[in-house]
Structure formats: C-alpha cells, structure tokens
Amino acid sequence: MQIEAAICAFCGCLCDDIVLTIESDRIVQAKNACALGKAWYTAHSRPPDLPAARVDGKSVEVEEAIEAAAILLTKARYPILYGLSSTSCEAQRHAVALAEALGGCIDCCTSVCHGPSGMAVQGFGEPTCTLGEVKNRADLVIYWGSNPAESHPRHMSRYAVTSKGRLTPNGRKNRTVVLVDVRSTPSSRFADLLLTVRPGIDFEILWALRALVLGRKVEPAGLAETGITLAQLTHLAELMKNCRYGVLFAGQGLTQSAGNQMNLSAAILLVRDLNQFTKFAIIPMRGHGNVTGVDQVLTWQTGYPFGVNFSRGYPRFNPGEFTMVDVLRRKEADAVLSVASDPAASLPAEAVQRLTEVPLIAIDTHESETTRLARVSFMASTVGIRASGTAYRMDNVPLFLKQALTSIYPSDEEILGRLLERVRELKA
Ligand code: SF4
The missing domain is CATH 3.40.50.740 (Rossmann fold)
Structure with missing residues (x-):
C-alpha cells in the first residue's frame, strides 16, 4: 500500500510530499524524505x-x-x-x-x-511570510546562525534556495544566498556571500547593519571586534536594500548566543527598516x-x-x-x-x-x-x-x-x- 502526500514531522520543514510504502503495518520506504526523515519513519514504525x-x-x-x-x-x-x-x-x-x-x-x-525569538516577537511583532512566498518570490535569502544543510536538510531544496517558483523560475540562478555564521559549515558551499563573524557579536553587527540600511555613518573602528569589515557589511546592506524580496532565516546561533532576545529584536527591527525600501521578512528556523x-x-x-x-x-x-x-x-x-x-x-x-x-x-x-x-x-x-x-x-x-x-x-x-x-x- 502507498500513501501519497504524507507529512514528515521530524523537523520544522514539515515536508508534505512524502510517499510512504507500507507492508505488514510497517513503513518500508519513505520516498522524498531526507536522511533524518527516513530515520524518523524507520524508528517510529517499529512494532510496539x-x-x-x-x-x-x-x-x-x-x-x-x-x-x-x-x-x-x-x-x-x-x-x-x-x-x-x-x-x-x-x-x-x-x-x-x-x-x-x-x-x-x-x-x-x-x-x-527559540524562546528569545518569542520574546522579541512579543516586543516588536513579526514581519514574516510563508515558505510558499519564499519559494515563489524571494531573490535574497539570508541564513543567520543556522546550518540548514544539517538541521533542516530539505529547507534549501524545497523552499528557499534551489526551488523554482512563480517569480523565481530558474531556482538557484534567481537567488543570492548569504550565510552569516561563526564558522564554516556544510551549508557554506551554498552561499554566494559567506560572512564569518566572531561569536557573541551578532547584536553589534545587526545594529550596524540597521545604521547602514538607513544611510547613517558607521566608523570602521566600531566593527573591529566583529570579524568583518565595513566594506563587507556595506555590501550586505546594499544587497538587502536592492533585492526584490528578501528573507532572513534566524537560527539558534542568534537565540542561544550572547544577546539572546536582543539579537532577535535587532533582526526584527532591521527587517522592519528594510521594508521602507523593499519587501523583507524574517522566519525563525524552528527545529522540532x-x-x-x-x-x-x-x-x-x-x-x-x-x-x-x-x-x-x-x-x-x-x-x-x-x-x-x-x-x-x-x-x-x-x-x-x-x-x-x-x-x-x-x-x-x-x-x-x-x-x-x-x-x-x-x-x-x-x-x-x-x-x-x-x-x-x-x-x-x-x-x-x-x-x-x-x-x-x-x-x-x-x-x-x-x-x-x-x-x-x-x-x-x-x-x-x-x-x-x-x-x-x-x-x-
Ligand atoms: S527536511 Fe527532512 S526531516 Fe525535515 S521535515 Fe523534511 S524530510 Fe523530514
């Protein structure tokens, strides 16, 4: 027996295109699921x-x-x-x-x-969108403090990077992908722009980005501790302001490092600022x-x-x-x-x-x-x-x-x- 359009509930992607093959009340195949999803189906279909x-x-x-x-x-x-x-x-x-x-x-x-995300949303609201909008519209995708290649293995292919949508018919070719993290990860190879920042300094970077987006002056010396240069940050601010539809995926690298909810508050305020220039949204990378x-x-x-x-x-x-x-x-x-x-x-x-x-x-x-x-x-x-x-x-x-x-x-x-x-x- 086969079940079409089953939903994998292992991670927050909730992929809804899984095809299950069932024999003797066991799932023997979970087509389209990633390695994590397959392991979840196998573990939970064992006889009680x-x-x-x-x-x-x-x-x-x-x-x-x-x-x-x-x-x-x-x-x-x-x-x-x-x-x-x-x-x-x-x-x-x-x-x-x-x-x-x-x-x-x-x-x-x-x-x-993601408690800090919840607290930031309580304070400043959530300028967000659906993953369907990301797939169909987003031409700038930023992963900040997140390693989707390992934590949400189909996030990039189903929704955000290689997926083809109405206004992104060429998938990957229609998108610029930015990764901001404290080290190189398996997700890094998908990035057009990789910013390696010092740990625990995200708030300062997000605040400086806000200033740059709003046309304020930022002193290079003020970024000395961040691990990135004013030129790199100015380039990112320009990418953000000039995209057609941008999305910032906020990972636990932001919520579980120094600053916690202040990091998320800064990210939300940055996204709010960006909406003066273009369409921008933020989505927390939820795990379970x-x-x-x-x-x-x-x-x-x-x-x-x-x-x-x-x-x-x-x-x-x-x-x-x-x-x-x-x-x-x-x-x-x-x-x-x-x-x-x-x-x-x-x-x-x-x-x-x-x-x-x-x-x-x-x-x-x-x-x-x-x-x-x-x-x-x-x-x-x-x-x-x-x-x-x-x-x-x-x-x-x-x-x-x-x-x-x-x-x-x-x-x-x-x-x-x-x-x-x-x-x-x-x-x-
Ligand atoms: S990305 Fe993998 S683990 Fe997550 S919902 Fe999709 S198939 Fe399941």
Whole structure:
C-alpha cells in the first residue's frame, strides 16, 4: 500500500510530499524524505514492544496510570507541564487546559531554543511570510546562525534556495544566498556571500547593519571586534536594500548566543527598516516538528508562547521565572509532567537533579531517560505515523498529519484528554 502526500514531522520543514510504502503495518520506504526523515519513519514504525503504561516500573492498564498521574498532579502545590514540541496541537490544547486546571506552570521546548525569538516577537511583532512566498518570490535569502544543510536538510531544496517558483523560475540562478555564521559549515558551499563573524557579536553587527540600511555613518573602528569589515557589511546592506524580496532565516546561533532576545529584536527591527525600501521578512528556523504549534496553541489560549503560570488563576508570562529549567533549578516544582520530550537527557544537571526528587510523569512515543525515571509513564502513538493531528510548519502554516499505521497505544491527545477529565473530577 502507498500513501501519497504524507507529512514528515521530524523537523520544522514539515515536508508534505512524502510517499510512504507500507507492508505488514510497517513503513518500508519513505520516498522524498531526507536522511533524518527516513530515520524518523524507520524508528517510529517499529512494532510496539513496551507496555502502554507503567506505574513504579510495573506494567498497568492505561486507566490505572491515568488515576495515579491525576492523583500525583492534584496533590502537588506547584506542578509544571513541559515539552510538547513533538505532538499534535490537539494534545497541546489539552495540556494548556490541564495546567490551568492544576493552577501550575506550562512550558515548552521553545524556552531552551527559540524562546528569545518569542520574546522579541512579543516586543516588536513579526514581519514574516510563508515558505510558499519564499519559494515563489524571494531573490535574497539570508541564513543567520543556522546550518540548514544539517538541521533542516530539505529547507534549501524545497523552499528557499534551489526551488523554482512563480517569480523565481530558474531556482538557484534567481537567488543570492548569504550565510552569516561563526564558522564554516556544510551549508557554506551554498552561499554566494559567506560572512564569518566572531561569536557573541551578532547584536553589534545587526545594529550596524540597521545604521547602514538607513544611510547613517558607521566608523570602521566600531566593527573591529566583529570579524568583518565595513566594506563587507556595506555590501550586505546594499544587497538587502536592492533585492526584490528578501528573507532572513534566524537560527539558534542568534537565540542561544550572547544577546539572546536582543539579537532577535535587532533582526526584527532591521527587517522592519528594510521594508521602507523593499519587501523583507524574517522566519525563525524552528527545529522540532511541532514546536511552532505549541507556541501557537499557548499564545491563542493564554497570550504567551512559553513559560506560562496559572497559579493566580490567570496566565502570567515570565521567562526566567516560569520556565522549566528555572522552576526546577530553584526546586519550586513538586511534580512534573513531561510530554513528547526528554528533559532528563537534555536539561542542565541541576534541573535534572530536581526531576529525580519529585513525582515525574512522562508521556512519550518511545523509551527515554525521562520515561525510565518517571513514576508514571505512558507510551503514546506517534503523530503522523500511528496517530493523526495538526502541526504548524516553521512559517506558522498549519497542516494535518494523517495516521499511516495502526497503533496499540493511545495518542498524546487521548491520554491528556483523559488526564484532564480526571483532574477536573478530583478538583471538583
Ligand atoms: S527536511 Fe525535515 S521535515 Fe523534511 S524530510 Fe527532512 S526531516 Fe523530514
């Protein structure tokens, strides 16, 4: 059996042209997927071999585990829900309602990757566009602090560099590609202009670019620490002002280096300035399959994209206070629910230490450090392979992921829905 137009949910590209070949309820081929996508399909189409639910290491019925998890969460004074970047928006919606019912915190993987982008967008808005517009219109593409050849392997071919669109019929020949990074990467060979900058100096460069774009004078000495010359920066400013349609893809090199949200704020302000001269947009290079979706769901339900607290009965947003690492590090959280994420393997040691001290509940599609550590754990079906659901591409376009294989496990949506129902009953 073949399924056309399947969507790979491994990275934020959400490629929707995958052709799956299925034999005996296994995906044997994922045509058009890149190496990362193929590995994702292979790993998640293996026959399930773990119990659907465990409490204290013992296999139990899902209902029993729901009861145990609901009791642990309702007993807690400061529970936190975390993760959610690799699950459906339907599941994320239940998670927000659950955090509200518990009067706890909810945070997602955004707080450790593109949180600074979310904060910059809250401050200055987001002059953005879709990847379809990039494909059809963009003649200047800038990757800043990003290595798409390795992190998003089809980004260049499907959307931004070699793809052919209505106003870019010759694909690569119609585009100028600029890479700004602290070192040469496998993406460098695609660049017409490669600017190697010193680490931690992006804000200064973006601010100087703003000045050049607006026709202000910049002293060469002011760029001495940046690793690039005034001539190089002036050339980039001219490319930006004179393109027909430009796009700046902002990577984690900007969000996770000195300056954080100030880097993104500067990038957004630069793009706003450029729109006085031409059409320009910015798109953050979001990593996980539906990390953009969790920001969307949290924002439409609470007004904020991550790090939200409900303890006063209404949502409050304060990165550094209500974000997972900080709540754990300060030993405030007294129960944790992790969904579609592996905080025990990815957070700093102090935060992980707290995970070992409090009741931990984990919902994931596979065994991980977190599920192994959890008092209550659930195996869930993978969205896009064994469950259906909605995900947002990195450009905020929602797509519906169809189920391809059968599943013995409930979906995240189902587990969280039942947990929410039980918590509401216990709280009534
Ligand atoms: S680029 Fe990303 S979404 Fe596309 S096939 Fe590769 S891993 Fe999947």
